[in-house]
Amino acid sequence: MAFTTIEVAYRDDYNFGVGADMATGSPMGFVVDGTEVGVEHAGGASVIFEVRRITTTAELEQALGIDAKASFGSGLFGAGMSARFSYATSSSVQRESLFMAVTSRVSLQHLSIKAPKLTPKAAEMVDNPTVFAERYGNMFVRGMDRGGLFIGVFRLDVRSEQDRTAIAAKLQGSYGLFSASAATAFDEVRSTYHADALVSMYHEGGPMDLAITDLTKPSQLLDNANKWLQAFKNNPDENAVPYTVTLAPISIAEAPMPPNAADLQKAQDVLVICAEERSRIFDKINLLKYVVDHEDYYDWTGNPAPTTSSLNSAINGFEQDLDLISMCASESINHPSQALTPASFAQQQGKPYPAGAIPSPMPTPRALTLQVGGQWEIVESNGSHIKLVVSQDGDKLSAQASVFIFGPNQSIKSSGHVSGDKFFLRIEWSNGAIGEYSAKFTQGGFPPGSQGILQGTRTVVGAQGDPQGTAGWESAGLVAEFK
Structure with missing residues (x-):
């Protein structure tokens, strides 16, 4: 049973003509000679830049080029496991959060050995398949993809599958180089859904000074992807590395078949x-x-x-x-x-x-509920400061309130509620006035996520419920958040 050509992640000591063990991916002795060439009249580069949802570790492994089927299991166990595998496992993909993968690949001209032949030393061993396999393995490096690989993972802790699906539909797709729309979309969904975020990245090739300074800011991931791509645009050869290797069976260079080829196939x-x-x-x-x-x-x-x-x-x-x-x-x-x-x-x-x-x-x-309990103030646009002690039970609210307007004024009765990102509180004051305070959760000075402030409108109503005056207001001393 003949082995087939497979693609694996590049690793140290791989080079054209170097032998390899199919099971472990370990580089062996220099076994095949020949000149590596590209396809004639096809020396251009290809660039891929896309954002898509991933739901399993296997999907992330596929994006990283360490898919089990594509590599036929080669090098996926033992000491030779690549840094890509470590990144895949550390990303901790699971179904309760939304995971989006930012993937970019730059592929320069693929090079491969056009006419592989055994080296003179290897040819001396063809009559001893056991020794040949021990020295050179059963595969050899025939081709290499040069360029680079960039993978970023953006995790958004969104509770419902309906929201996860909606966000994925908004974010995923192919974006042009330096697409401002991509970065804007990432930050917008985080703000809209009041969700915590975490970003990470892995790259091979490109500049070495890329960094994420704020692990909660998804736009930094897109910024780095664009810097990485720009580096290749400016200096492709300087930033390129070998990142994918084509392993071919040594038998195509007239080497002996492994003595236990059928067993090796079963093991793979x-x-x-x-x-x-x-x-x-x-x-x-x-x-x-x-x-x-x-x-x-x-x-x-x-x-x-x-x-x-x-x-x-x-x-x-x-x-x-x-x-x-x-x-x-x-x-x-x-x-x-x-x-x-x-x-x-x-x-x-x-x-x-x-x-x-x-x-x-x-x-x-x-279900997430907007949390507004505690001691804080309503600061009105007219300069009034209303001191509050808010009690919250689920979505129900009550409050003790005080304000000084032409003398001290205390609350005698209050009731309210939160619903989604909306807040409402009705206060009956000791001077006979009734104030209705409606507001909406906003990020305020907070970064996009689950924390923010309240901003809204106060309406004074009469005994019959008719409005008698309004003012804008926002909270002070409150960290409103969804829990």
């Missing part, structure tokens, strides 16, 4: 299964850890009631599954003829698999 199939199952388990662990870390976002009532201990127990079970998958992959690499799927390997080892399971019931997302 198992490695693909292991990599895909590992990605799915990461998704489940990320979800459970997010819920535990954001306990206040969820309703933990029910019969039976979900508990953080049940979620932590499930996390432990999934981590055991990760350990078993790692052992299974290692066995497939070291002993291809004995390669087993994770389930069969677990049965052979006398271990449960899967050991982890999502608990039932799970806590449900709690």
Whole structure:
């Protein structure tokens, strides 16, 4: 059974003609000679810049070029795992938040060895397939993509799937270089949905001084992506690095087939299964850890009631599954003829698999409520300062209030409510006046997110409810937020 050409992430010591072990991706001896060339009359570059939603670790891995199927599992286990894999796992993708990936690739002319042939030293080994495989592996570096890769992840903690879908539709798509609309759209959704945000980035090639100084500001991610692209526009060769490698079977250069080719093929199939199952388990662990870390976002009532201990127990079970998958992959690499799927390997080892399971019931997302309780002031446009002590029970409000206008004035009765990002409070004053204070949540001087102030209008109403005067107002000393 013949091996096929695969694409893997570049790693140190890869170069044209260098041999490689398919299972681990490890570079071996220099095995193939030949001149690397590009396609004639096709020396231009291609640029991709897009924003799209990701919902799984596997989708992020695909964007990073470490997809299990595309690489046939090569180099996805063991010491050779790339920095891209570390970035994918540290991004902690899970379904309770919205994850948007900003992806940009610059591809200069692809180079490959047109007519590969064994080096004289390698050719001396063709009659000894075992020694040949130990020295040179079973694949070789035939081609390289040069240029660069930029990946940024923007996480927005939005509670409902309806909102997540709406935001994704607004943000995702292909944007032109230096698109101001992209940065504006990112900041607008954060402000509109009063959501906390977190950004991170990973890049290969381009300038080395890119940095995110505010991890909560998504526009910085777009700014860096544009700086990265501009660097390639100005100096493509200076900023380019090899970032994707084409590994081809050594047999196309008339090398001997590996002595255990069928076993190696089976082992690679198992490695693909292991990599895909590992990605799915990461998704489940990320979800459970997010819920535990954001306990206040969820309703933990029910019969039976979900508990953080049940979620932590499930996390432990999934981590055991990760350990078993790692052992299974290692066995497939070291002993291809004995390669087993994770389930069969677990049965052979006398271990449960899967050991982890999502608990039932799970806590449900709690609706966000605008929180305005506490001691603060209403500052009116006419200069009046109304001192408040607001009590809040769910969406219901009451307050003790005082103001000095031609003498002291106290509240004798009050009632109000919050609804979405709107605030309303009705106060009956000791001087007989009735004030109705309506407002809307706004960011004020706060960065886009879940915290801000109130800004609105005060209306004095008469005994029959008719308006008798208005003034603008905003809160002072209050950090209004959604919880």
